[in-house]
Amino acid sequence: MADAASRLSALTEELIGAPPPVRIRAWDGSTAGPAEGPTLVIRHRRALRRFLWKPGELGLVRAWVAGEIDVEGDLYTVLDRLAQFIWDRGEEAEAAAKHPALDPRLRSAAKSLVRIAGAWPPPPPPAEEIRGRHGSRHTKRRDKQAISHHYDVGNDFYEMVLGPSMVYSCAYWDDAPGFTLEDAQRAKLDLVCRKLELKEGERLLDVGCGWGSMALHAAREYGARVTGVTLSREQAVFARKRIAEEGLTDRIDIRVQDYRDVKDGPYDAISSIGMAEHVGMVRYREYADDLYALLKPGGRLLNHQIGRRPMVNDEAYEIDAFIDSYVFPDGELAPVGKTLATLEEAGFEARDVQALREHYALTLRRWVANLEAHWRDAVRATSPGRARVWRLYMAASALSFEHNKIGVNQILAVKPPEGGRPVTALRELNWR
Template sequence: MAGAAQRIVALTEKVLGAPLPVRIRTWDRSEAGPPGAPVLVIRNRRALRRVLWRPGELGLARAWVAGDLDIEGDLYAALDLLAELIWEKGDDRQPTRSALDLARDPAVREAGLELVKLAGPGLPPPPPAEEVRHRTGLRHTLRRDRKAISHHYDVGNDFYELVLGPTMVYSCAYWQPEGTLEEAQRDKLDLICRKLGLREGQRLLDVGGGWGSLVLHAAREYGVSAVAVTLSREQAAYGRKRVAEEGLTDRVEIRVQDYREVDDGPYDAISSVGMAEHVGSARYREYADDLYALLKPGGRLLNHQIARRPLAREEAYEVDEFIDAYVFPDGELAPVGATAGHLEEAGFEVRDVEALREHYALTLRAWVANLESDFARAARLTSPGRARIWRLYMAASALAFERNRIGVNQILAVKTPEGGASGLPLRSRVWTADRTAGEVADGTADGTAG
C-alpha cells in the first residue's frame, strides 16, 4: 500500500490540477514528489484536518504556526515554488479553478473524500493561540486599532532586539553595497531627516514612532525637538528608556497616543514610517487631513509606506488571510498612486516619490537571518508559534518585494503656503548624497537655494 506521502501528492495534484512543486514527507516517514526539491514536512494527520476544514492559505497558516507543518531545505526556494499555488491569484483575486468547478469535478470530489479519510476522524483542531480572534466594533476605531497594534508590537522587546538588531528600526533600511543592516538603518534615518529638511529648533512629529529610533536620531544629529506617538505600550517604555539614557528628555517625548488625538500642532515636519498600512482605505483621507492640519505652512511630510500593485478591479481587493490573522490585524495595502492622490486631495503638494522595493527585500532577508541565527532563543522570548509566524511572514515578504508583487515608497509632500513657495531645493534629490561639510542643515547642498 502506498505511504501517506504518495497518497497526498497524488490526491493534491488531482485537486490542484497541476504538479506539486515540492517534495512531501509525512508522519509515517514516506516521501514523494520531485527529487531534490525543498521538502514540506507534514508532521501529523492534524495538519490535514486543519487544511481540510479551512482550505487555502489560512488552513496552511494554522498548521505552520502550530508546528504541524514545516519546511526542510531552502525556505525561500520552497515559498517561491508554492507562491503560485497559494498567493498568486490574479487581478480578480480568484483561484485558477473556482470552487464551483472543483465541486463539479468527480475526480476532485473523490480526491477530497480520500484526503478526509487520510486525515482521520476528529473535529478541526482549535486555531493556534497566536491567531487574532473575537474582533469587535468597526474597523479602525481608536479602540480596535489599539488592540491590533498591541497584537503585533507588544510581544516582547527582547524578541524584537534579536530580530531587528541594535538600531531597533522596524522598517525598510537604505542599503549601500556591502553595507551592514545597522549601517543601512542609520542611513535610512538620516535620509528621512534630510528629506524633511530638519534643522535646529524645529518641531518634529513621528507618527507610529516605534522604539524611538527616528526621533532620537533627529534630536541628536539635527537638534530638533521631537514627539513620537505609538499605540504600543511596550514600544513607548523602551523608547523612553533610550531617551533617558541619551540625556535627551528635554527634547524628545514619546507618547502612547493615537495620531488622531494629537492636538499640540503645528509642527515643522511630520514623519510616518511604516504606520499608514494600519490606517485602512476608509480612513486614509481622514489620516491625510489630520496630518495636513498638524503641519505649519511650508511644513514637510515624509510618508514611508508599503504599496501593493493596482488591480484591474480595485473592489476585488482582499486582505491577505495569514497577515490579517497573525501579523497585522486590519492592515491594508494601497497602490502608491492612491496614496499620493489622497495626500493631494488633503491639500499636500507631492514633491518626490522614491521607490525602495529592493531595499526592503534586503532588509527582510537580514531580519530572517537574525531570527534563524538564534531561533530557539527567539521562541523562548515570545512563543514558538509567534517565532514561526515571523519567520514565514518575513521570508514570504522578502520574495514578494523581489518579485515586484509589492513595493515600498517614500513620498515627500509639502503643505505649500499661499504664494507657492515650497521651500524645497531646486535639485530635489540632493538629500540622497552623503552628508558633507558643504551641506547645509535644511538638506540643500552645493549652495543650492532651498
C-alpha cells in the first residue's frame, strides 16, 4: 500500500477534526504529521484490525502489547498528545461500532479503515491478556487468580522495576538533594509506622504484605511482631528469604492467606498498603468489617489506597479495559469519600486523611526509568509483551496522577476504645 501514513493521517483528521498530534510512520516506510516531536510507529496493518474489532483503548493496547505499534521519542509526550483520541474518541468509535447507523461519519471512517487494514479475521489477543475468568468477582478463588496474574511474573522482574526497596506502592518524597527512590520508600514505610504509633512488642497485621518490606521495617525499626498475608506464593518465598537473612524470623510470620481467613486477632495495628484496590466495591464493607474485628479497642488502621475522581452518576463507573485485561484483573477504584464513609460505617473513627497524589507520579516515573534501564533483562525475565504492558501502564498512570485523574490517600482510622480516647491521644498529629 502506497503512502499508508498519509491515508491514516487524513482518516484521523476526519475522525477528530484536527491533524494527528504526533508524527506517524507506517509499515510501508511512509510518514505524515508534524516533523518535530515523537513518532508513533505502526509496524503492521494488523494493529488496525485490532482497533476495528475492539475500537477504543483495548484495541490499541493489544497492538501495543503485541509490538505492532511503538513510540520513537518520549512516551509521556505521545500519551499526553494522544489522550483525547485514545480515550474520548475511542469511546465514540466504540459506540458507533455497536450502532453504526447512528453516526454516518464514523461509519464511513470505519469503512476507510477496513480498506487500509486489509484482510480479516481479527488477530487473537496477546498472550499476556488474562482470560478464562469464571464465577462472580471477588470470590476467594477468583481473587487468587487475579493476584497471581499481576504479582507472580517473576521476582527478578520486580527487582529491576522497584529497586532494592521492593516496595510496590507510592513513595514519600522529599526535595532534599540526592533523595533516591529507596530513600522515599523508606520514608513512606516510616510514615506508616509513626501514624500507627507502633511500639516494641505490639502486634501488626500487614494485609497484602508484598515482598515483606513493611513487615521488615516495622519489626527492625519499631520492634513490632508482624503477621504478613499475601495471595502470591512468589512474594511469600521472597519475603521469607529476606526475613531469614535479617534474622527476624522470630518476629515476622509471612502467610499465603486471604485476609478474610485471618482469625488470630486482636492486633494492635493493621497496615493495608496498596491492597484495597483489589477488594472490589461489592466486598468493601466486608473488608472494613473484617479489619475492624481483628483490631483491639483503640487499635489503629492505616489504609493506603488509590482513589478515582467521583462521578455525577457514580453507578455508571466502568473499570478501565486495559487495566482489567492486562494489569489488575477485577481491580476497582473508589473515590476517597466513599472509602472513608465505608470505614466509618464499619465502626472506625477517622483520625486523618493525607493525599499523596504527586508523590505517586514521581514514584511511577522512577519505576519506568528503572524498567527502561534494564529493558533487555526485563524482557528475558518475563516476555516482551509483559514488559511492554508494565511500561505503558506505569507511564500512563504517572500522567493520570499528574493530571488529577486519580489520586492516592492514606486514611488513619481507629477502633474506638471503651470510654473514649485519653487526652494524651488527642495531641496534634506530629508525623508531617
